[in-house]
Amino acid sequence: MNDSYLKFVNSPFGGRLARSLGLPKPEVLRRYRADRPEFDGLVAIGAGREPHLFDALASLIASIGMTSVAHESAGLWVPLASRHGLMTGRFEPAEAAAPGKLAALLFDASGIDDSSLLEPLHGFFHDTLRSLGKCGRIVVLGRPPETCASPRQWTAQRALEGFVRSLGKEARRGITANLVYVEPGSESGIEATLRFFLSPRSAYVSGQVVRIAAHGALPQNPPAFDWRQPLAGHRALVTGAARGIGASIASVLAAEGAQVIGLDVPSARDALDATMRQLNGSALAFDIAAPEAPAQIAAALDELGVDIVVHNAGITKDKTIAKMTDTAWQSVIDINLSAQERIDEALLAGGILRDGGRIIAVSSISGIAGNPGQTNYATSKAGVIGRVQSMAPHLRARGITINAVAPGFIETQMTAKIPLAIREAGRRMNSMSQGGQPVDVAQTIAWLAHPGSAGVTGQVVRVCGQSLIGA
Amino acid sequence: MNDSYLKFVNSPFGGRLARSLGLPKPEVLRRYRADRPEFDGLVAIGAGREPHLFDALASLIASIGMTSVAHESAGLWVPLASRHGLMTGRFEPAEAAAPGKLAALLFDASGIDDSSLLEPLHGFFHDTLRSLGKCGRIVVLGRPPETCASPRQWTAQRALEGFVRSLGKEARRGITANLVYVEPGSESGIEATLRFFLSPRSAYVSGQVVRIAAHGALPQNPPAFDWRQPLAGHRALVTGAARGIGASIASVLAAEGAQVIGLDVPSARDALDATMRQLNGSALAFDIAAPEAPAQIAAALDELGVDIVVHNAGITKDKTIAKMTDTAWQSVIDINLSAQERIDEALLAGGILRDGGRIIAVSSISGIAGNPGQTNYATSKAGVIGRVQSMAPHLRARGITINAVAPGFIETQMTAKIPLAIREAGRRMNSMSQGGQPVDVAQTIAWLAHPGSAGVTGQVVRVCGQSLIGA
Numbered sequence: 055m056n057d058s059y060l061k062f063v064n065s066p067f068g069g070r071l072a073r074s075l076g077l078p079k080p081e082v083l084r085r086y087r088a089d090r091p092e093f094d095g096l097v098a099i100g101a102g103r104e105p106h107l108f109d110a111l112a113s114l115i116a117s118i119g120m121t122s123v124a125h126e127s128a129g130l131w132v133p134l135a136s137r138h139g140l141m142t143g144r145f146e147p148a149e150a151a152a153p154g155k156l157a158a159l160l161f162d163a164s165g166i167d168d169s170s171l172l173e174p175l176h177g178f179f180h181d182t183l184r185s186l187g188k189c190g191r192i193v194v195l196g197r198p199p200e201t202c203a204s205p206r207q208w209t210a211q212r213a214l215e216g217f218v219r220s221l222g223k224e225a226r227r228g229i230t231a232n233l234v235y236v237e238p239g240s241e242s243g244i245e246a247t248l249r250f251f252l253s254p255r256s257a258y259v260s261g262q263v264v265r266i267a268a269h270g271a272l273p274q275n276p277p278a279f280d281w282r283q284p285l286a287g288h289r290a291l292v293t294g295a296a297r298g299i300g301a302s303i304a305s306v307l308a309a310e311g312a313q314v315i316g317l318d319v320p321s322a323r324d325a326l327d328a329t330m331r332q333l334n335g336s337a338l339a340f341d342i343a344a345p346e347a348p349a350q351i352a353a354a355l356d357e358l359g360v361d362i363v364v365h366n367a368g369i370t371k372d373k374t375i376a377k378m379t380d381t382a383w384q385s386v387i388d389i390n391l392s393a394q395e396r397i398d399e400a401l402l403a404g405g406i407l408r409d410g411g412r413i414i415a416v417s418s419i420s421g422i423a424g425n426p427g428q429t430n431y432a433t434s435k436a437g438v439i440g441r442v443q444s445m446a447p448h449l450r451a452r453g454i455t456i457n458a459v460a461p462g463f464i465e466t467q468m469t470a471k472i473p474l475a476i477r478e479a480g481r482r483m484n485s486m487s488q489g490g491q492p493v494d495v496a497q498t499i500a501w502l503a504h505p506g507s508a509g510v511t512g513q514v515v516r517v518c519g520q521s522l523i524g525a
Numbered sequence: 526m527n528d529s530y531l532k533f534v535n536s537p538f539g540g541r542l543a544r545s546l547g548l549p550k551p552e553v554l555r556r557y558r559a560d561r562p563e564f565d566g567l568v569a570i571g572a573g574r575e576p577h578l579f580d581a582l583a584s585l586i587a588s589i590g591m592t593s594v595a596h597e598s599a600g601l602w603v604p605l606a607s608r609h610g611l612m613t614g615r616f617e618p619a620e621a622a623a624p625g626k627l628a629a630l631l632f633d634a635s636g637i638d639d640s641s642l643l644e645p646l647h648g649f650f651h652d653t654l655r656s657l658g659k660c661g662r663i664v665v666l667g668r669p670p671e672t673c674a675s676p677r678q679w680t681a682q683r684a685l686e687g688f689v690r691s692l693g694k695e696a697r698r699g700i701t702a703n704l705v706y707v708e709p710g711s712e713s714g715i716e717a718t719l720r721f722f723l724s725p726r727s728a729y730v731s732g733q734v735v736r737i738a739a740h741g742a743l744p745q746n747p748p749a750f751d752w753r754q755p756l757a758g759h760r761a762l763v764t765g766a767a768r769g770i771g772a773s774i775a776s777v778l779a780a781e782g783a784q785v786i787g788l789d790v791p792s793a794r795d796a797l798d799a800t801m802r803q804l805n806g807s808a809l810a811f812d813i814a815a816p817e818a819p820a821q822i823a824a825a826l827d828e829l830g831v832d833i834v835v836h837n838a839g840i841t842k843d844k845t846i847a848k849m850t851d852t853a854w855q856s857v858i859d860i861n862l863s864a865q866e867r868i869d870e871a872l873l874a875g876g877i878l879r880d881g882g883r884i885i886a887v888s889s890i891s892g893i894a895g896n897p898g899q900t901n902y903a904t905s906k907a908g909v910i911g912r913v914q915s916m917a918p919h920l921r922a923r924g925i926t927i928n929a930v931a932p933g934f935i936e937t938q939m940t941a942k943i944p945l946a947i948r949e950a951g952r953r954m955n956s957m958s959q960g961g962q963p964v965d966v967a968q969t970i971a972w973l974a975h976p977g978s979a980g981v982t983g984q985v986v987r988v989c990g991q992s993l994i995g996a
Binding site for chain 1: 538541542639640641643644646647648650651654655670671673675676677679680681682683684685686687688689690691692693694695732845846847849851854855858859862863866891892893894895896897898899900901902903904905906907908910911912914915916919944945946949950993994995996
């Protein structure tokens, strides 16, 4: 397999195609390890005029213990940072020649309210991008366009998307670039999200746009938590937990302190028990497609309730539509989509999913872009997006968030069965030039499950290394 | 170039990669010609339970003179069609073995309000897809998810997106597949949009999702028009009209009956004059980036006003951000985005763009997905999307619509300069396995400019042959 790929990229045409698509020489991605510092190094700060988020950013940087340097576009940063007790300095033009000097680039675009004022975005990244090290982090912050008062402000804020997505495709070297839209009034709720995007935990999340909302989703008295064990005292149900991505989700949530209840089909009972034993979790062996499953799951969780529900269980039955049987259609829709609806309704109706809870559903890049041979799967996964968008407003009053992750090419037993050429294309056609790992999906889910993510709801976050493929 | 491509697709690895990406053997697309019937052949009708759009569809099919056959999922069609005086029959399972028998497949999914009821979608396309001829048309009709009363209905309607996008990627052979969400109350306003998606005019538009809105955008007394000359009596301003896509837009709008005013920079005056002479149009030679341009354009149009404004003028100045000059950044943002804002404000403030008018702006696939080396261009084109989304609600009261088209790979002098490998990839990586033509963009704009498109506003329609590339 690697030989084929190497032969291909070394042929004259293949080499040119590979280079132009950015296929070759994947970087070894830095991932989170409990035995290494999660945040270190220098973060350069840039801004458009009237940055509204400097206070929140200074408080974040003090909290995670990074050191900041201010680009000339961020003149107000130095006095502010010193008020927050931060070590800080100025980014000198000469430093642009020092590759690897910076660990992260943060740009506050929240005050840009006209397209003619976008230039500092260019100035900052023009000066700093070459100094950003391997696996560096880029975060641009703005205001949700749809909350902007004037069409001109909306336009300028919406323009940021094109910028960040281009920058992510340009940066390479394992660098991620993401855009966080912060609704006015939600500034105190940005830390968990910015920690995620600045951390090695977001190794395979790039080119994404996330909104942090203010509207009522933030509880008046947010529960106290420890940043090192944020899920301590929380109970999490994970479906499809016996192996693969589901087992990784269970493992990451447990590492964050959650008490995990893993669910899988009865035929996977042994693998499920083994996985749960390692995590001090408990196991539920149910077929989620069975009509009685929602009531059974609700009964099993009833006494202690649950705080986090991760709908990860899913199947594929690929065929072109002319060859697809009714059963192949119906079972994929039922397991991947309708079963989630039934289970959530049972857990919500009985108050078993507690107020302030989290629902996270696994969608797919196929649900966004469509995929030949997967009309059933893509329909189910697009439906998952609809579920998240439609349920979010209903759940807001109870402080429950609902979001989806949409994995791209993740290295699993399932993807190992994909024919060679499609597999290689899927693996390489993204800004990381490689497939992701199950832990990348799991870490993204852990961020959404975090008590500090109360302002993130109704959203779809791709875990795809910024795949070329989309809609 | 073709030799390289042929060598590549005929090597063992290249062949497999090409096949899996669907690269080879592009179909010759059927395009609109005034001397050939626009609509002919059989259209098969399918439906989920309680189809709400059958009346509107029967009236459409009577109007365009096609013949319908009802699939077993559409039992109510036959009696309804005969009430509309339509020739109709039943689609027999044996006909599935007759490739090319059908010219179009229409599925009314508007009544599907639960994910468990999606099966007829599978049943219909399972039975009919193989009978659809080359360059056939697929349209699925639903309800806009965000207008649905229940989360389950929203979810089921949102699921249609994954289905249609997969089907488009699967169908090949020049077939297009699109999804039209019809808001309750807008049923009388669907004909112009369905004509476009059933016509050869939409040759390079596939995998798109379009909403038809009811809210006030439909004038009480829609102006009468002739389907063969729908823009007769309308005046259309087209920027960047001297050559390429702009000249094609001017030409198509003129063929639909519009009086065209072409605008381009003074240095393109000769080409512009030549283009306009052919169309009996008039020419305006202004640099849209000049501060005085909006007032000059407004003054030039003042006496007769204008009904259609097409913002097509645009430039590229590609460089990675570290090498991009301030001027390259600022000129692209200014010409592609800020100038549009200034011109529209001048035309709207003076009432020069008349009530019931149309604004159509050219965005780009780069503005959706981002593109390395195009941080400036992608920012400007993402901003265009913001412009359309933010202005649409403001303009509704005046019956003015604003939409964007986002071209993918279109064969022009601009794309001819792209390096070989990127050009070949851009050309092939879509469901049509080929680049589009300027006329494909122009026809899409003509549909949005149509007096019958009053319910289509705030939208972005890609003209990309369903490119793999997206966000």
